[in-house]
Amino acid sequence: MHIVDLIAAKRDGQAIGAEDLHRLIAGYTATDIPDYQMAAFLMAGYLRGFTDAETVALTDAMLASGDRLDLSELSGPTVDKHSTGGVGDSTTLVVAPLAAELGMQIIKLSGRGLGFTGGTLDKLESIPGMRTDLTTADLVAQVDRIGLAVCAQTDDLVPADRAMYALRDVTATVGNTALIASSIMSKKLAGGAHAILLDVKVGSGAFMKTVGDARELAEVCVALGTSAGRATRAVITDMSQPLADTVGNAIEVREAIEVLRGDRHSRFAELCLDLAGHLAALSGTAPDAAAGRELAARALHSGAGLDRFRMLIEAQGGDPRVVEDTSLLPIAPISLPIHATQDAWLATVDAEAVGRASGALGAGRETLGAVIDPAVGLALDVKIGDRVHDGQVIGRILARTGDEARRGEHAVLAALGWSAQAIQAPPLIHAVVDPPASGPDHRPMARTAAHVS
Amino acid sequence: MHIVDLIAAKRDGQAIGAEDLHRLIAGYTATDIPDYQMAAFLMAGYLRGFTDAETVALTDAMLASGDRLDLSELSGPTVDKHSTGGVGDSTTLVVAPLAAELGMQIIKLSGRGLGFTGGTLDKLESIPGMRTDLTTADLVAQVDRIGLAVCAQTDDLVPADRAMYALRDVTATVGNTALIASSIMSKKLAGGAHAILLDVKVGSGAFMKTVGDARELAEVCVALGTSAGRATRAVITDMSQPLADTVGNAIEVREAIEVLRGDRHSRFAELCLDLAGHLAALSGTAPDAAAGRELAARALHSGAGLDRFRMLIEAQGGDPRVVEDTSLLPIAPISLPIHATQDAWLATVDAEAVGRASGALGAGRETLGAVIDPAVGLALDVKIGDRVHDGQVIGRILARTGDEARRGEHAVLAALGWSAQAIQAPPLIHAVVDPPASGPDHRPMARTAAHVS
Numbered sequence: 001m002h003i004v005d006l007i008a009a010k011r012d013g014q015a016i017g018a019e020d021l022h023r024l025i026a027g028y029t030a031t032d033i034p035d036y037q038m039a040a041f042l043m044a045g046y047l048r049g050f051t052d053a054e055t056v057a058l059t060d061a062m063l064a065s066g067d068r069l070d071l072s073e074l075s076g077p078t079v080d081k082h083s084t085g086g087v088g089d090s091t092t093l094v095v096a097p098l099a100a101e102l103g104m105q106i107i108k109l110s111g112r113g114l115g116f117t118g119g120t121l122d123k124l125e126s127i128p129g130m131r132t133d134l135t136t137a138d139l140v141a142q143v144d145r146i147g148l149a150v151c152a153q154t155d156d157l158v159p160a161d162r163a164m165y166a167l168r169d170v171t172a173t174v175g176n177t178a179l180i181a182s183s184i185m186s187k188k189l190a191g192g193a194h195a196i197l198l199d200v201k202v203g204s205g206a207f208m209k210t211v212g213d214a215r216e217l218a219e220v221c222v223a224l225g226t227s228a229g230r231a232t233r234a235v236i237t238d239m240s241q242p243l244a245d246t247v248g249n250a251i252e253v254r255e256a257i258e259v260l261r262g263d264r265h266s267r268f269a270e271l272c273l274d275l276a277g278h279l280a281a282l283s284g285t286a287p288d289a290a291a292g293r294e295l296a297a298r299a300l301h302s303g304a305g306l307d308r309f310r311m312l313i314e315a316q317g318g319d320p321r322v323v324e325d326t327s328l329l330p331i332a333p334i335s336l337p338i339h340a341t342q343d344a345w346l347a348t349v350d351a352e353a354v355g356r357a358s359g360a361l362g363a364g365r366e367t368l369g370a371v372i373d374p375a376v377g378l379a380l381d382v383k384i385g386d387r388v389h390d391g392q393v394i395g396r397i398l399a400r401t402g403d404e405a406r407r408g409e410h411a412v413l414a415a416l417g418w419s420a421q422a423i424q425a426p427p428l429i430h431a432v433v434d435p436p437a438s439g440p441d442h443r444p445m446a447r448t449a450a451h452v453s
Numbered sequence: 454m455h456i457v458d459l460i461a462a463k464r465d466g467q468a469i470g471a472e473d474l475h476r477l478i479a480g481y482t483a484t485d486i487p488d489y490q491m492a493a494f495l496m497a498g499y500l501r502g503f504t505d506a507e508t509v510a511l512t513d514a515m516l517a518s519g520d521r522l523d524l525s526e527l528s529g530p531t532v533d534k535h536s537t538g539g540v541g542d543s544t545t546l547v548v549a550p551l552a553a554e555l556g557m558q559i560i561k562l563s564g565r566g567l568g569f570t571g572g573t574l575d576k577l578e579s580i581p582g583m584r585t586d587l588t589t590a591d592l593v594a595q596v597d598r599i600g601l602a603v604c605a606q607t608d609d610l611v612p613a614d615r616a617m618y619a620l621r622d623v624t625a626t627v628g629n630t631a632l633i634a635s636s637i638m639s640k641k642l643a644g645g646a647h648a649i650l651l652d653v654k655v656g657s658g659a660f661m662k663t664v665g666d667a668r669e670l671a672e673v674c675v676a677l678g679t680s681a682g683r684a685t686r687a688v689i690t691d692m693s694q695p696l697a698d699t700v701g702n703a704i705e706v707r708e709a710i711e712v713l714r715g716d717r718h719s720r721f722a723e724l725c726l727d728l729a730g731h732l733a734a735l736s737g738t739a740p741d742a743a744a745g746r747e748l749a750a751r752a753l754h755s756g757a758g759l760d761r762f763r764m765l766i767e768a769q770g771g772d773p774r775v776v777e778d779t780s781l782l783p784i785a786p787i788s789l790p791i792h793a794t795q796d797a798w799l800a801t802v803d804a805e806a807v808g809r810a811s812g813a814l815g816a817g818r819e820t821l822g823a824v825i826d827p828a829v830g831l832a833l834d835v836k837i838g839d840r841v842h843d844g845q846v847i848g849r850i851l852a853r854t855g856d857e858a859r860r861g862e863h864a865v866l867a868a869l870g871w872s873a874q875a876i877q878a879p880p881l882i883h884a885v886v887d888p889p890a891s892g893p894d895h896r897p898m899a900r901t902a903a904h905v906s
Contacts, residue, residue: 004622004624005625007496007624007625008625011496011625034488034489035488035489035492036487036488036491036620036624037492037623038489039488039489039490039492039493039496039624040495040496040624040626043460043464043492043493043497044496044500044625046464047464047496047497047500047501048500167489169457170457170489170490171457171460171489171490171492171493172460172461172497173464173493
């Protein structure tokens, strides 16, 4: 089909065949098809939706656009974990060492996206000396030796997604379930791991604002992974407030180290154990998630998880002494406490606004190529449902200047909503999404064509 | 509004304010807004539709993107005529001289589009020496002197439309009423004439395939013209078969000259008189269209219309002797008669296929910059409802080679559908669309948001 006819067919609500979708994606990746035609196609698809078969074909086509990681030399079980993104979400730093300690081989490839706070790579790079640009050979050798690696994905991995994501970002075509799912899953499938755990965030700090939307995305992703022969599960987790107590880069690494030391008992620590438990179940390392969680908790409390984190740092050129002495991590000169201004229960947090406050301090990247300041960030020590007293210190701002710190304090306070009555804490995990028992062929994916009424 | 937010608003079905639409069009014209963002906006608008107010603002914004012709030095009444395009549609060549003879001042600006046959400019340029690249000063002086000019619109006239039309063509976003209407009317308004007659074609050789679609477009265009203070009327005319008996370039000029000589009594000649009559009524030159038609018929039969055509040719550098001796026009070496293959009534014509047959001979332009062969084309002497006999000559092909001529003959015969029963000829004019008597503010324009169900 000629490209204009293909755009017209999608515009008119027709399903596009797999062969045509492959040609579209291959042509776009090769820059034979220009951005403006892909933009028109994406908007037509956003509004008209994609069928299950189209979503599978789109994912296949994106996967076919580049290299795939070959993990055949690893003994396994190989696992991967993906978060759809939130504020104060540094679970990888805790979960990956625990998973490795439980005998899994975990390869975490990350891109460098835009965001209020840095990504996993930026956080790790706040550790002096730490490198995240491993070659594939080094990556596989490292995982074989110590069970884990966290590194930047190469440009050869799903180049179609990189180009399409950049285009979607500037053409208001990000928020379509099929497009999001094919973007996530093409990269996960290219990553090569046999077991894939998806952490789909929902709430004020997440892209998905309702559990229903998150479940729709989770179901499509799980179906895509399962139909590609991978053990795939999604957990829908709460992002109605920052997950960890800190938001930034070095400050989040510090918190992760404290969790691995067993020093912090928090929602963040609980979720890390839950996720490690699900990974263990998914990979066959434990009979079920509860048993896996129990194993992970033991690895954490014995200090073995922290040891694995040290091995990761050492293997990737970082200074391993940070796990004992977090003062080796960079820290901004100004530390301004945030005080509560009333006696009340914390009722709501605009987690995105808290993330923006951290980004405004310099912890994020608004344009590609912008330099992240690893030393700035913030702590927010209260969670929804906590009771505070007027004047109580509920957090602090790490900033380069006093002015920036005061602006950060105001921004954080403006993001908090209070109640005179006691408030229930939100659940940590809203749902677990597994493939239907009868296999992916016997149950339709979530519908994605419901945007136009 | 930021451009991505503006695209998102249209994507979500919101109406965009006039100021934002102006910024969008101005930014796109200045190439500050890239093609891919405009493509996404156009597809969102195609599927979500535009309100009446948006269509007016879009037209205004496009008009504001470039120069407007200043006709204030002309005594008037200034008139313009626009056809939405069809096969064998050379009414301008007859109507413009008749209108000028009736005392109107007619400025016909044309672009060079893609098409099966050439445009009005290409047809005129088949006359030896004829130029169509007049300066604005020459154009106004010529109209002041002889009442008519037909020339190429400059790049400074509605540059936004030129850029947007090229983009719509390759992104499957042509067929939206608001976009078509704003494209047509921004150019007509920039052309400066006080009275605007729109010839909206409907049928197998037109973009609009149903009278309902044509009426929707006509109503929006008339409302746009009226709200801009121009006397505007649309006639919806039949394009279920080629309008004239010939399709090509020089061959259509020859037919137009024969009509102006009074030698041809045909549907084409009838429509030319009707259109001249409507122009006379619209400009106040005649009390109504019927009286205007009567005046036009007299101008035709007296030879005064042909004289005006001679003046036009002379003024624009062409050889005026062609009006007496059409053998001065280029003609291809091969002339192959087309024979009917049965005794029957002509029931249907795929006019677009007939146009493509002419284009395949070299009469059209598939890519911008392609060279048109003025000497090739075809004649089809039968119309829907005509009775023919097996073996009767019903037309001919003018071609460069015998092979091309035979291919053309087959293509034309394949485009004809026959009936064993008598068939009624279709009407020449399906409807006349005037602004509502109560003014444009009191009646909604045709709805344009009905594409997505």
